[in-house]
Amino acid sequence: MDYSNQIRDIAAKLFAEGKIDVFVGYRMSGFDDNQVPVVITDPKETSVLVFTEKSVFNLTNYLKADHTRNKRVGLVVKGCDSRSLNLLLTESQVKRDKLYIIGVACEGVVDDKGNKMQNCMECFIPDAVVYDEMLGKLQGKKDYIVNADITELATKGLVERREYFEEIFENCIRCNACRHSCPLCYCAKCCIDQETSTLYNGTNTSSSAFHALMTWSLHLAGRCVDCRNCEKACPSHLPLHLLHKQNEKVIYENFQNHLAGVEEGDRGAFYKYSLKDPDDFIM
């Protein structure tokens, strides 16, 4: 999977035609063979653009930043990225007519060690769902698979699960990198930072981490597209996807197979309802 040349050409063309002000893509990090996102405003710089299976980050995160806000932006999206873009569009955070989207039929990206990422192995929408131009051979939708870690956790006992998560929450240093890296965390001021929320209270104990991460994952429930920007950003290497994938599983199984951002106009599972939603857990 290498679309570097095509993307360079498209970006150069878009600049030349005056269709965009900014292009968001990937470049080589310069230190190793990993890639980092790059925001290009100078048409001459398009030659640094690359796209391979090392292009892991979800670039829609940059649409909420000041240097792209209200500008005409060209960007590259994979299947998962395009789903978060879909949500940003319905949630009125970006305007479709200001975007030029290069969709990629993604074959999966790899981690630092070169292994295919878990979310890519379980990916059910590899092709971009919203785009102006498509690169690569369409792969079509696949069946939803419950995350392997969630399946494994379900086999563990209550105490074992508690111990496992207690450790996770203890290791959280409340740096909020997960929030900043998440394309769907665009609030003007995050609820955890608001004085009235009494969520944070200035401590970084497992207690406040528990509260913050649980609330965060519930705010992303039915919206998370499993791009794993948060996990890549986490300095403590916490398996944050567990929280999101658990919610995704519950929502998929109970709410008419809802999957975030797959359909145009989707807002996430909590902003609609069905009369057929499960009721048996309620007395």
Added chain:
Amino acid sequence: MKEVSYFPGCSAHGTSEEFDETVKMVMKTMDVEMEEIPDWNCCGATSAHTLSESLSYALPLRNLVLAEKLSNDTMTIPCASCYQRMKATKVHMDENPELAARINTAVVGEGNYEGKVAIKSMLQYCYEDMGLEAIKAKVTNPISGMKLACYYGCLLTRPKAITQFDSPEYPMSMDRIVEALGAKATPFDFKTECCGASFSISDTDIVLQLSGKILEMAKESGAHAIVVACPLCQSNLDMRQHDIEKKYHVKYDLPVFYLTQLMAIAFGFPKAKMMFAKHIIPVDSALAHIGEVIEEPKKPVKGKKAVQAESEVE
């Protein structure tokens, strides 16, 4: 060439041999290969489900499991009662996994029921799978001139939840088929009334009363004969007709045909093969009407709603 599994049921090898024979003729004409379920057993009929619920499902289930071993996706059954038992078992098994688990163990050794074979009565198969147009295309000897009262009986369309076919109260599928053969179906109100069914032996008087009413209404509708798709209906209406006439001092003289018999005639098979000799009421008078021209009544019976929708210009 279509293929279909075939469950003849006990009566097809006895009282309703002519049904069985003509079904085969019709199927052959329509290019349908029938494959009889090997080693089939009794469906349990009316008796099993009065004795034991489990038994009433277990007996048909064995047949269903055997049917699944054949490669066909549909099984057709001429007898309305067999059809009813099979279909009821299928519907209950599909909807109630607990029951399915319990009954499945009863037929252990034959394999597990998977629910992959559709069950259709002969009438349903003709109507849905063959199609009116295809039937019409095969007619070489139209039976025009015959006025026929189509009698469905209790089981072919009822209960709706089980049969999932046609209207439970005023079905029209058989009427449409006989019309495709060239005959005229009379407006017959008693097409789903009970004929007395199994009281035939235990309390004949009831049968005489109920079947008598059916015959009376069929005669009233102007029919030359009755068409059925169920062996028991046929035997009650045909065999008991003389008794009924004697008891109520009336004369009906209404032969009772199997649908497939008439189809076979229309398809050009010789009368001699229809086993009409097995009928109690002679069929010749009715068949003599073939070729007559039916005068259309002046006022066709028409739905009131249909009239309302039209507007006219003076």
Added chain:
Amino acid sequence: MEAESKDKIVSIEKPELIAPPDWKPVIMGILCNWCSYAGSDLTGTSRTQYPPNIRIIRVPCSSRVDPWFIIKALQTTADGVLISGCHPGDCHYISGNYYARRRFLVTKELLKMVGFHGHRVQFSWVSAAEGAKFAQVVKKVTDDVVKLGPLHLYKKENFNR
């Protein structure tokens, strides 16, 4: 797991934690104003008795309940949470309980995954006419939570009063 032995109650999630002898569970009950709060009032007027462990908070509608109220309650004061609203279709605000129902299911399943027993968070639909049902629900939740023992998970040791 057997939470309750002869003379000591241990937390089901944290077996090393033993409840003090005078331990009484606290259930935080969040009730919608129009159905369940009215129903709980009816329980009172009809003098139907139930265990005194529940502390009731009134909200206009079950859809007002933000999942982090549940999290907050479990983290601070409560050993169990009961949330109750109008029956589906009866919501005073037309559709609030349908939205709430979705959030509740996901919240409960998430809490279960991170190590809370499912009985810690329970939901019910209690109409304004179901005073007796409310008493039964409270009794059941209280009994359940007593069996689970004290909750000592992610407790905030010194939260602001």
Added chain:
Amino acid sequence: MARVGVFVCFCGANIADFVDVPTVVEEAKKIRDVKFAIDYKYMCSDPGQQMIRDAIVQHRLTSIVVAACSPRMHEKTFRKALSDAGMNPYLLECANIREHSSWVHQKDKKGATDKAGDLVRMAVAKSIANEQLHEISVPVTKRALVIGGGIAGIQAALDIADARIPVTLVERSPSIGGRMSQLDETFPTLDCSQCILTPKMVDVASHPYIELIPYSEVIELDGYVGNYKAKIRKKASYVNFKTCTGCGACSQKCPVKVPNEYNMGIDKRKAIYTPFPQAVPNKPVIDAEHCTYLLKGKCGICAKVCEKGSIDYKMVDEVIEREIGAVVVATGYDLWDATPYEEYGVGRYKDIINSLEFERMVSANGPTGGVPVRPSDGKVPKTVVFIKCVGSRDKAKGIEFCSKICCMYTAKHAILLHHKVHDSRAYIFYMDIRAAGKGYEEFVNRAQVETGAVYLRGRVSKIYQKGDKLMVRGEDGQLGQEVEVEADLVVLATAVIPDKGNPALARLLGISYDKYGYLSEAHPKLRPVETAKAGIFLAGCTQAPKDIPETVAQASACAAKVCGLFAGDTIKKDPMVSTVSKEFCSGCQNCVKVCPYQAIVTEDIPLGHGAKEMRTVAKINEGVCQGCGSCVAICRSMAINLAGFTDPQIINEIVAI
């Protein structure tokens, strides 16, 4: 620093017997912010309230907690006490220690006392976060919109207009009158429906405060209570009502015949027509679906014969707007289509008719001149079978509910049949006779005794034709026998269902409807004429099946509600509504989506201070907001809060104990 006063009530023995009140007071005094705590025998009594008023002044209290009965009981009383002492009434919190403690823990005084103490602590904690709130005043436009011109709409419009409040009455068909105008005589008095209805119709047309807009439909309703804006589409009538004299020459000469809706399709009307002779307004309209000129461009006879030149083929639909303060919905009922009763041969036999068709036949101005006839051959029937509950009370084929009016009108039909055809006999198959009402039971008895109607308790299982008769086979449950009646005519009392346009209308108005399509009232017992949306009221069969007196009563009730709403220049509203903190709002508009009242809209504000670029944020219309809090809980930015139930208030309660 908060200064909270706590007032604990004995409620006689109600609380004091099972809760140790002095201990609760002592516990309350230990709370940091409580500056004053006291108990009293009856806090709600005048001396009790005086204690609160005195303490507020004396101890400079900033919020009040009353630990007594349920806030649903006396919250208003105590708020008033605060108000009287010059304090904002919304600084009150009630701790419900009676319904939630003393009454439900009568065998556990310690448990009850502990709980009461905790409830007080929670209320104190909440009250600290209480804010001063003020009732919201919403200006009112004093004009009512009545949708539907049947008896319900007519009565509501007249009653409102008599209070000198302008009314706009919108009717879908060319004339007002509705179903009642189709009836012959009415039970239980047998007075002629036309005779009592037409004077009211004329009143509507001539009333100075009523604007009658016939042949039109409401297509849009925006706004909120007191301030609605309605769009009404006036269908093109192709007749200039201003110049038309209603002479009727056009209808006489029109060559196109169309089934007459007014007579249930029994006879024909013309393409240009007035629905019936007493129509109000008595002006014809052209039915565009059937007019030859409008369809094919040929004919034009009506234009030729009209001396006034009132025919205007070029007329188009017109949309008009009205600003209104309240809406009365009175869209009436329809009859259920009995086709699923295949065993009755509905649709196959012409001589099976429904009750409204029978009603038209026996009506003096009906198509048959008041004599019932068989549709098949025009003969006068001698034996008529009436079947009740066709569709009603039938889960399998029809609808579960009882249509309420069929028992009575069937008895009436039996009497009318007897009046019109003296040697006839009525057979009535019924499930139960539900004749609850003034003079109703007597009326049914009269039908049985006077006319010799045969009441057979049982269901009909089959109808079939024999010769030119319909054989009705049913069960006489009282004899336990099957019976067969040889009938000339069968009349089905089919179920009463709401107008099929109700769901669409409900969505347009933003109100709810039940599974049958009946519009839902706010409370089945205590608010039967209001809807959940303030300022929209229901009259007549649009809410549930009703007879005429009930319909009229409900219509008048609607009028009283409308008049009450319009009594002042503004409407007072509870201040428990949501507000948006714009600086926190991220503009995702999920709140717009979940709001059941469409109370949330969006507005554009500058991106930053003085910035030219704009961003979109939510804005709540406090006039429409009902205070459910759905938007608050789904707002991830925590930008919305609900006054009276803010996050700090609820969190304070949670962490208080």
